[in-house]
Amino acid sequence: WVLALGGVLEDAKRMCDVDTIEEQARIWREKLRPVLLSNWFVKLVLNNPAFLWNALGVPLAQRRAFLNEGSCYEFARDTLDPIASTALLKTGAYHYLLCLLGRYTPTSCPAYLTREGFDKLRENNFERLESFRLHTESITNVLCGMQPGQLTHAVIMDHLDWFDPGAKEVEEEVAQLRRVLLPGNAVFWRSAARKPWYCEVFERNGFSLTPLGVRTGPERAIDRVNMYASFWKAVRVE
8 A cells, every 4th residue: 555655556566577686776766765765654654663563563572672773764774775686576585576566476486385396395295294393382382392402403583572671581492492402503583683682691591693694784685585683693502
C-alpha cells in the first residue's frame, strides 16, 4: 500500500525486473527511496512501535537496541540504501523482491522452492527432511534435554535481541549453550545493534567473539539481506 500511495508501484515492479545493478540502483535512488525513506513514512510508520511489532516482528527491546545507537531513519537508511547496488533482485536477492512484489519468481526464490531444490527434498522418500526436528518450547528447555557435544554449531538468529539487558533468560540460555557445545564449537547470531549487550554474557561464559559483519553506514551492505546491524560468531574456548 505504501508503494501505491507513493505512486511508485510500477517502478517497484520494474526494479524487480531489470538486468543491471546500475539500473536497479537508479530506480531505487530516483523513485523508491524518496517514498520509503521520506520523513512522513519514517515518522508515522517505521518509527511506530505498534507497526514494528505487528508488521515487522520487531519487539520493544529490539527497537530500543538500535535506537540506542542512532535514529530510526538511520537504521532504515543503512538497511535499504546499499541493497540496490549489492545484488540483483531479479536473479537472487529474493528477500526484497518478495517485499516489493508480494511473491517469489522462478529466477529469484529460496533454493528449496526451485525445481532442483524441490526434487532433492523428494529424493529417497523425503529422507533429507528427517534431519529436521521441530520444537514448540524455549531454546533453553531444548538445550537442557541435550548432552554435552550433541551440537557442534548453534545458529540462534536474532532472538536474544528480544530480551532487555540483564535478563535472566539470556544468562540461562548462554550457560546451556556452553554446556552443550564443546570447546571449539561455535554459536552464530545477528543483532539489530552493532554491539549487542549480551556479547558480554557470552564472553563471561567462556566464548571468544568475532564480529563477522558490522554495519558502519549506508555505503556497504554486510550481506544480501542487510536487515541487521551486525553478525557474530562466538567460539567456546573454555
